[in-house]
Amino acid sequence: METKTANIKREATATSLILNLDTPLEIILTEDNPNSVKAIFNNLIKELKKGPLKxxxxxxxxxxMYFHICDEYIKQLNSEMETVYNELEDYELLEIKEE
Structure with a gap:
């Protein structure tokens, strides 16, 4: 399982959780935008098709406060991603690389 890093970006106008993938994903913690979170989760599913990650x-x-919020968020996200990866595997939806 590949482990990626996540960082907190603190600015005067907003605080975000950055998920460091090839293209970083930004979850703005100080606004309520469920569509943005859905789009990020869809991108994570695409990444999970390539292999398990946390x-x-x-x-x-x-x-x-933001550290504790993000720490708990990451724990929940990792748990969800493990479940989704297992379902992708069960339904044979993983992208298998031929060597």
Whole structure:
């Protein structure tokens, strides 16, 4: 299983969780946009078809509210991705690379 990193981007106007893939995915934590989250999850499903992956949060500020929110978010996301990967495998929807 491949482990990717996730980081918190803190700005004056918004705080985001960045999922570091080939093309980083940004979840803006300070706005309510379910369609954006759906689009990100669809991108994650495409990545899961290539193989199992999980995220590990890397952040220096381990004592602020956003760290704790993102840490829990990553735990839930990893659990969901494992379930989705297993379902993709069960339904033979994985992209198998020929060597």
């Amino acid at each position: 995220f590990k949060l890397q952040d220096e500020k381990k004592d602020d």
